[in-house]
Amino acid sequence: MWGILGRRAVDGGFSASSLRRMRSGLVSARSYAAGSKEMTVRDALNSAIDEEMSADPKVFVMGEEVGQYQGAYKITKGLLEKYGPERVYDTPITEAGFTGIGVGAAYAGLKPVVEFMTFNFSMQAIDHIINSAAKSNYMSAGQINVPIVFRGPNGAAAGVGAQHSQCYAAWYASVPGLKVLAPYSAEDARGLLKAAIRDPDPVVFLENELLYGESFPISEEALDSSFCLPIGKAKIEREGKDVTITTFSKMVGFALKAAEKLAEEGISAEVINLRSIRPLDRATINASVRKTSRLVTVEEGFPQHGVCAEICASVVEESFSYLDAPVERIAGADVPMPYAANLERLALPQVEDIVRAAKRACFRSK
Amino acid sequence: MATSFSATLPLHGSQENRLLLPPIRLAPPPSSFLGFTRSLTIPSSRRLYHAHAARRSPVVGVQEVVKEKKVTNSLVCILITKEEGLVLYEDMILGRSFEDMCAQMYYRGKMFGFVHLYNGQEAVSTGFIKLLTQSDSVVSTYRDHVHALSKGVSARAVMSELFGKVTGCCRGQGGSMHMFSKEHNMLGGFAFIGEGIPVATGAAFTSKYKREVLKQDCEDVTVAFFGDGTCNNGQFYECLNMAALYKLPIIFVVENNLWAIGMSHLRSTSDPEIWKKGPAFGMPGVHVDGMDVLKVREVAKEAVTRARRGEGPTLVECETYRFRGHSLADPDELRDAAEKAKYAARDPITALKKYLVENKLASEGELKTIEKKIDELVEEAVEFADASPQPGRSQLLENVFADPKGFGIGPDGRYRCEDPKFTQGTAQV
Numbered sequence: 001m002w003g004i005l006g007r008r009a010v011d012g013g014f015s016a017s018s019l020r021r022m023r024s025g026l027v028s029a030r031s032y033a034a035g036s037k038e039m040t041v042r043d044a045l046n047s048a049i050d051e052e053m054s055a056d057p058k059v060f061v062m063g064e065e066v067g068q069y070q071g072a073y074k075i076t077k078g079l080l081e082k083y084g085p086e087r088v089y090d091t092p093i094t095e096a097g098f099t100g101i102g103v104g105a106a107y108a109g110l111k112p113v114v115e116f117m118t119f120n121f122s123m124q125a126i127d128h129i130i131n132s133a134a135k136s137n138y139m140s141a142g143q144i145n146v147p148i149v150f151r152g153p154n155g156a157a158a159g160v161g162a163q164h165s166q167c168y169a170a171w172y173a174s175v176p177g178l179k180v181l182a183p184y185s186a187e188d189a190r191g192l193l194k195a196a197i198r199d200p201d202p203v204v205f206l207e208n209e210l211l212y213g214e215s216f217p218i219s220e221e222a223l224d225s226s227f228c229l230p231i232g233k234a235k236i237e238r239e240g241k242d243v244t245i246t247t248f249s250k251m252v253g254f255a256l257k258a259a260e261k262l263a264e265e266g267i268s269a270e271v272i273n274l275r276s277i278r279p280l281d282r283a284t285i286n287a288s289v290r291k292t293s294r295l296v297t298v299e300e301g302f303p304q305h306g307v308c309a310e311i312c313a314s315v316v317e318e319s320f321s322y323l324d325a326p327v328e329r330i331a332g333a334d335v336p337m338p339y340a341a342n343l344e345r346l347a348l349p350q351v352e353d354i355v356r357a358a359k360r361a362c363f364r365s366k
Numbered sequence: 367m368a369t370s371f372s373a374t375l376p377l378h379g380s381q382e383n384r385l386l387l388p389p390i391r392l393a394p395p396p397s398s399f400l401g402f403t404r405s406l407t408i409p410s411s412r413r414l415y416h417a418h419a420a421r422r423s424p425v426v427g428v429q430e431v432v433k434e435k436k437v438t439n440s441l442v443c444i445l446i447t448k449e450e451g452l453v454l455y456e457d458m459i460l461g462r463s464f465e466d467m468c469a470q471m472y473y474r475g476k477m478f479g480f481v482h483l484y485n486g487q488e489a490v491s492t493g494f495i496k497l498l499t500q501s502d503s504v505v506s507t508y509r510d511h512v513h514a515l516s517k518g519v520s521a522r523a524v525m526s527e528l529f530g531k532v533t534g535c536c537r538g539q540g541g542s543m544h545m546f547s548k549e550h551n552m553l554g555g556f557a558f559i560g561e562g563i564p565v566a567t568g569a570a571f572t573s574k575y576k577r578e579v580l581k582q583d584c585e586d587v588t589v590a591f592f593g594d595g596t597c598n599n600g601q602f603y604e605c606l607n608m609a610a611l612y613k614l615p616i617i618f619v620v621e622n623n624l625w626a627i628g629m630s631h632l633r634s635t636s637d638p639e640i641w642k643k644g645p646a647f648g649m650p651g652v653h654v655d656g657m658d659v660l661k662v663r664e665v666a667k668e669a670v671t672r673a674r675r676g677e678g679p680t681l682v683e684c685e686t687y688r689f690r691g692h693s694l695a696d697p698d699e700l701r702d703a704a705e706k707a708k709y710a711a712r713d714p715i716t717a718l719k720k721y722l723v724e725n726k727l728a729s730e731g732e733l734k735t736i737e738k739k740i741d742e743l744v745e746e747a748v749e750f751a752d753a754s755p756q757p758g759r760s761q762l763l764e765n766v767f768a769d770p771k772g773f774g775i776g777p778d779g780r781y782r783c784e785d786p787k788f789t790q791g792t793a794q795v
Contacts, residue, residue, distance in 0.1 A: 045676075057579060086575070086578055086579045088581060090603075091608070092607060092608065094607070097564050097607070097608055100564020100567065100605070101567045101568040101571055101608060103564070103565055104505075104553070104565035104567060104569045105569070105570070105571050105572045105575070107565060108568065108569045109572060110572050110575060113605050128561070128564065131556070131557075132564075132565055136546070137766065137767060139554070140540060140544070141539045141540070141546075141764075142538075142765040142768070143547065143549075144546055144763070147768075177767065179767070200768035201767045201768050214595070231771060232771055232772070232781070250625065258595035279774025279775070281774065282773075282774065282775070283779055284775070286777070289531055318777070322738060
């Protein structure tokens with residue numbers, strides 16, 4: 001039994017009690033006993049960028065509508081007034097151009113935070129993310145590193161159609177040289193964004209539009225301006241012993257709800273919030289699977305060649321003899337996102353899908 | 367003197383003259399070297415930078431510089447001192463010998479992959495880069511060997527890089543198309559055309575940011591080199607817009623050698639006069655004879671001074687030609703032999719040599735000594751590269767990240783990169 005990795009240790013030093021509190025808070029109505037503060041993901045991101053900009057004058061923000069409009073999703077609200085137009089740049093609609101400028105500025109020593117209004121638009125700039133940013137440290141043999149952060153909402157929103165709903169986690173996570181992060185809660189958002197801005201390598205930071213307005217409890221420690229989460233470590237949101245459910249971003253919330261439903265039926269599910277897609281925390285995932293013997297992996301993106309496929313491969317390679325059931329993979333439907341609300345609902349994983357998959361995994365061998 | 371763009375292209379053939387006004391007719395200079403002569407005394411040369419001026423001679427000179435150096439009784443102005451002349455000559459000879467040696471080494475199998483040679487275009491690289499300081503940046507394309515050499519990267523380092531040896535400037539990890547040198551601020555070497563332009567714009571952005579936000583003393587400029595084919599690419603226009611909008615200290619240098627692999631510039635561009643695209647975005651657009659290092663240098667001086675003073679970007683179109691094919695794998699069948707011969711006759715090195723000798727700036731003997739010295743340098747670089755070892759196995763996994771925790775956590779729960787055996791053995795990540 002591996003049983004290593006003090007799973008408590010991976011979540012940034014949180015105590016068991018706060019973990020439990022957060023767990024119940026996340027699943028239910030998110031308001032409970034007085035004494036804990038709550039923060040929306042939007043405020044968490046805003047405060048993270050604000051603190052990093054004030055700590056290091058080399059950090060600057062660029063993107064469409066980040067300044068005067070206060071941010072397309074208000075993530076950069078107030079930054080223009082505080083830091084001025086020399087550090088918060090409203091760019092023209094030129095993704096390839098301004099992403100390249102950000103990369104060039106990072107080559108020369110600055111620390112840009114480039115916002116894509118959604119990651120769908122990053123496809124117009126993907127050459128710079130991959131070829132100029134991700135590969136440069138390698139091609140130059142370590143002479144030129146690129147301390148840049150590409151951030152923005154990723155994945156499906158509500159009714160925005162096929163061209164605004166794709167999840168890019170799998171695409172970016174397949175590239176060596178990039179670090180890819182996907183926060184879920186406000187604490188994740190704050191800690192991971194601060195870590196990303198301080199990181200000397202290019203980081204793709206995949207947020208989720210529907211999570212921006214959600215409030216999560218946040219500890220005093222997370223509100224500290226030097227708070228940072230380690231890149232490459234997953235968090236166990238809920239401990240369990242029957243089946244491991246791994247997921248990231250918005251699906252963490254769904255997985256936690258599914259875990260509640262499964263608990264009513266006597267199945268104790270362990271929910272892992274990946275937080276970091278590249279590097280993937282294979283150690284935590286495998287340790288969990290070796291404990292529970294069953295895996296259900298969930299993501300919002302397209303199924304083929306997705307993050308789930310990678311996790312399944314990793315588990316089959318490393319923990320095959322511990323598995324009691326075939327690995328289960330829940331992903332978005334293999335179609336461009338439809339517009340109609342009922343079709344969109346069918347195209348994305350729902351709580352019922354996760355519950356069904358977990359039950360399938362559990363009853364296979366019993 | 368062929369100053370007009372269209373007149374130098376035999377491909378135009380019987381097409382109408384594209385000029386709106388006839389070019390200014392000048393009596394031929396005493397020397398056949400196409401150096402600055404009377405064209406510089408046009409009083410309105412400054413206004414030619416702006417879009418609204420009717421097009422006259424596209425080659426504009428720098429009056430003040432010329433006036434200082436003008437010899438009163440001669441029609442030919444000596445634009446450089448002997449030292450400067452020798453530096454320029456040596457740099458161009460280095461570029462030429464190095465590229466010729468690359469061709470030899472490629473056909474002997476020492477060099478592999480894609481190799482794009484710069485023969486014929488040396489005047490552009492030398493003309494611009496020899497005016498820069500070490501802290502100024504240069505961004506180039508895949509045709510970057512000579513840009514790296516002019517910027518100061520040693521011939522040994524470039525040759526070793528091309529051979530794929532660990533002593534190369536990028537330890538063999540970059541290759542022909544990715545010459546990076548932090549020390550000399552050579553920011554690459556990009557394989558995709560147009561990719562270097564936004565990166566260069568970003569480096570220029572950093573200069574401005576350092577001055578305005580970080581309050582540092584920073585006068586660094588960036589020079590971006592790219593070709594005629596790139597000028598049809600969206601990123602080029604995006605960066606012209608933003609460089610002019612933010613008034614960045616950058617010089618966009620178009621090395622218009624008329625051919626993008628086998629695609630003629632005239633076949634692929636609706637308006638082939640690239641310098642005109644500068645004024646459309648609010649920056650000066652200049653056309654210069656890129657086979658003449660002195661002309662290029664004069665235009666470069668003006669553009670670099672503009673940038674250092676904070677007046678913003680300049681677009682310089684250098685009409686030049688590559689004597690060899692697009693790359694060493696290109697059979698080069700589509701280009702007309704007559705066109706090649708015409709440009710071979712305008713070889714920038716021969717022209718500079720003639721200028722130096724005729725204006726008594728250097729003797730044949732001195733120039734021969736330089737050529738010999740460079741030959742030895744290039745030979746030595748080859749020997750050095752040959753003798754250098756290939757990169758070790760463990761180098762495969764190095765330098766992916768500046769902070770290598772990006773390789774994640776190993777089965778023992780610690781970061782993989784903290785394992786001392788991490789980069790040894792096979793590439794199991």
